[in-house]
Amino acid sequence: MDLSDRKKRILTAVVEGYIATAEPVGSKHLAEQIGCSSATIRNEMSELTTMGYLEQPHTSAGRVPSPAGYRLYVNELMEKQKLTEAETAAINEKLARKDEQIEKLMAEVGQLTSSMTQYPAYALTMKPPVAVKRFDFIYVDQNTFIVVALLTDNMVKNKLIHLPFSVHQEQITTLSALFNANFTGVTDREITESIIRSTERAAGDTYGLVAVVASFTMECLAAARTAPVGIAGASRLLNQPEYRDPDKAHALMNFIADGSRLVDDLPPAGMGADGIRVTIGPENLAEELKDSSVVMASYDAGDGMRGYIGVVGPTRMDYSGVAAKLSYIAAGLSRLLAGTDAPAGLDNKLVLKESEHHEQEG
Amino acid sequence: MDLSDRKKRILTAVVEGYIATAEPVGSKHLAEQIGCSSATIRNEMSELTTMGYLEQPHTSAGRVPSPAGYRLYVNELMEKQKLTEAETAAINEKLARKDEQIEKLMAEVGQLTSSMTQYPAYALTMKPPVAVKRFDFIYVDQNTFIVVALLTDNMVKNKLIHLPFSVHQEQITTLSALFNANFTGVTDREITESIIRSTERAAGDTYGLVAVVASFTMECLAAARTAPVGIAGASRLLNQPEYRDPDKAHALMNFIADGSRLVDDLPPAGMGADGIRVTIGPENLAEELKDSSVVMASYDAGDGMRGYIGVVGPTRMDYSGVAAKLSYIAAGLSRLLAGTDAPAGLDNKLVLKESEHHEQEG
DNA sequence: ATTAGCACTCGGAAAGAAAGAGTGCTAGCA
DNA sequence: TGCTAGCACTCTTTCTTTCCGAGTGCTAAT
Numbered sequence: 189m190d191l192s193d194r195k196k197r198i199l200t201a202v203v204e205g206y207i208a209t210a211e212p213v214g215s216k217h218l219a220e221q222i223g224c225s226s227a228t229i230r231n232e233m234s235e236l237t238t239m240g241y242l243e244q245p246h247t248s249a250g251r252v253p254s255p256a257g258y259r260l261y262v263n264e265l266m267e268k269q270k271l272t273e274a275e276t277a278a279i280n281e282k283l284a285r286k287d288e289q290i291e292k293l294m295a296e297v298g299q300l301t302s303s304m305t306q307y308p309a310y311a312l313t314m315k316p317p318v319a320v321k322r323f324d325f326i327y328v329d330q331n332t333f334i335v336v337a338l339l340t341d342n343m344v345k346n347k348l349i350h351l352p353f354s355v356h357q358e359q360i361t362t363l364s365a366l367f368n369a370n371f372t373g374v375t376d377r378e379i380t381e382s383i384i385r386s387t388e389r390a391a392g393d394t395y396g397l398v399a400v401v402a403s404f405t406m407e408c409l410a411a412a413r414t415a416p417v418g419i420a421g422a423s424r425l426l427n428q429p430e431y432r433d434p435d436k437a438h439a440l441m442n443f444i445a446d447g448s449r450l451v452d453d454l455p456p457a458g459m460g461a462d463g464i465r466v467t468i469g470p471e472n473l474a475e476e477l478k479d480s481s482v483v484m485a486s487y488d489a490g491d492g493m494r495g496y497i498g499v500v501g502p503t504r505m506d507y508s509g510v511a512a513k514l515s516y517i518a519a520g521l522s523r524l525l526a527g528t529d530a531p532a533g534l535d536n537k538l539v540l541k542e543s544e545h546h547e548q549e550g
Numbered sequence: 551m552d553l554s555d556r557k558k559r560i561l562t563a564v565v566e567g568y569i570a571t572a573e574p575v576g577s578k579h580l581a582e583q584i585g586c587s588s589a590t591i592r593n594e595m596s597e598l599t600t601m602g603y604l605e606q607p608h609t610s611a612g613r614v615p616s617p618a619g620y621r622l623y624v625n626e627l628m629e630k631q632k633l634t635e636a637e638t639a640a641i642n643e644k645l646a647r648k649d650e651q652i653e654k655l656m657a658e659v660g661q662l663t664s665s666m667t668q669y670p671a672y673a674l675t676m677k678p679p680v681a682v683k684r685f686d687f688i689y690v691d692q693n694t695f696i697v698v699a700l701l702t703d704n705m706v707k708n709k710l711i712h713l714p715f716s717v718h719q720e721q722i723t724t725l726s727a728l729f730n731a732n733f734t735g736v737t738d739r740e741i742t743e744s745i746i747r748s749t750e751r752a753a754g755d756t757y758g759l760v761a762v763v764a765s766f767t768m769e770c771l772a773a774a775r776t777a778p779v780g781i782a783g784a785s786r787l788l789n790q791p792e793y794r795d796p797d798k799a800h801a802l803m804n805f806i807a808d809g810s811r812l813v814d815d816l817p818p819a820g821m822g823a824d825g826i827r828v829t830i831g832p833e834n835l836a837e838e839l840k841d842s843s844v845v846m847a848s849y850d851a852g853d854g855m856r857g858y859i860g861v862v863g864p865t866r867m868d869y870s871g872v873a874a875k876l877s878y879i880a881a882g883l884s885r886l887l888a889g890t891d892a893p894a895g896l897d898n899k900l901v902l903k904e905s906e907h908h909e910q911e912g
Numbered sequence: 913a914t915t916a917g918c919a920c921t922c923g924g925a926a927a928g929a930a931a932g933a934g935t936g937c938t939a940g941c942a
Numbered sequence: 943t944g945c946t947a948g949c950a951c952t953c954t955t956t957c958t959t960t961c962c963g964a965g966t967g968c969t970a971a972t
Binding site (some may be wrong): 231233247250 | 933936
């Protein structure tokens, strides 16, 4: 199933031509590039079409790469592209101003990725699932107590609970013991209805409070696990001829705008060796992406966390350029967050190192 | 300049007809509604056109409201619309789950507003400008010190500064005195180049550090003043026939996506008596909005802060419905944030009152 | 003041014609 | 056997042309 060298060159030329122009490419135009007559090209293209690498929109149009054609191109044919000085400089400059809050950083990285690639982009950092390390209950008055939960990631969450009936100190103590016994060390997915039920049964006369505190716990854990995600440049889709149809564009933009759908799309196993994953058209799981491609890169976000940046576009995407840019940005983020070493081109002026800004109420 | 009753009815019918169908409305169709012949309507419409309330796309089309026509409609003709049970219920349910973080709350309110109105929407809360209350400088070692700034809103910001040369304890003390003298009590807009220059002159042998600390200060103040803004549903524009042209849609979506542009659009003086402001087509300052309308409502965000929710759409916008929905949501937000009283339909289960969740690193 | 009637004006849809790009195939050439 | 030149054919795109109808403005009658 190996292609002749010339077939490879032709396929490459078709893919790159189509990426550049969004028009089916014809034999005549290729003849110059390949260096043989258009008739020869036609023969070769005809074979590539029966092999499934090319497609014809209609009888008398040029050829367009099929998903399989793109796949072959991405896996074997495309050349790694280099970024220009200006591009690396722009990325470095943006990354140099790191933001203290992960949410804002993700938003900025999304913006950066989108503006560098000219496609809609997203950035997210996966947080590992957290559990509660310990609960403390503070008895305020007979109608009021505070729950304090210390999470495994050392975040502290609290909630003031005001009751329409009264409780005693001992009841709160019981509650505390119950929660520390049943609800610590478990992630939000592991908290099942049955655990809540059995805790309620064990709670005696405070069973009514179990649901309240349990739902607070769930909320905290879910919130702590939610990956911060930055999405940017969705409207850039409209620049692409394949999304000139407002309905198509709308459908995909809706999909993109919903961060949770993107998170579902993350690779379960891992990425390619180079840290880049390309998913082409029908390879995508989500129905909304069947006509689009996604290029994704992962980075090391420190503390054992992994992050992802990605770009959504037509199958006719500039895979090579996008992959190069994502690689570079991802590498920069890894350095920034995991602190492997100082980014190559970063502008280290007077301030050589800076702590994170901490915010707290005074 | 008062219109006859019949003219008002005709104008209203034209505006509402055009809002509903996006097609110019003709005399024939109106004749049924108004109850007189189409010829009469034509005469009246002709007058309304010379008065500037209606426009003709071309000689043989129906009439379309002019901006002045919309304005008159919004100010005097349109009836306050009531929300349906389902709508109020949906809003109440969404608002019941208030988020602890203002950024997330704004994002959610933006979503809510957009989904209720079917237009792109934004939500933001203005923070009052802050200043630094006091600076503290902590000398770590001869190459390192920490700046700590306590802001007027009681936030604390800090930065570890690592130097490529060495400083003495006394120099840091001098610096501290200088900054506490010159950079406290001023907002970021009041920090001018000349203040920085004169401080540098006064700084003696530590003049090199002034710029670093000053820029840190500016950063903190700017960050603290930045209004959290939630933008949602930009792609809904594509549902509107006037934005089927991808280029138009793109231009406006870009504008919307840039939150800072929206903030610029806020009313300097205040809103109408009902807390609603409608800006129609050319009334908008921003060039990108000249063909669009903005409906905005303000709410009380507590602590003397004001917030705004708004919707962007074609001039042919459902002003009445949108205004009603924004009013309702804004009122709900005022109650929620300023705590005037419990929202009418809110579901107050067991938990009657809850504190805000505080997050801090442990 | 209102209405019926009528000629007129455009924009938009439909239909037709011409242009152009690209193919597949056949036949000839190294 | 592999490549190339030539040619008839296909099919989309684009440009005209035509036609239709909705809606108007005006005039005359009620």
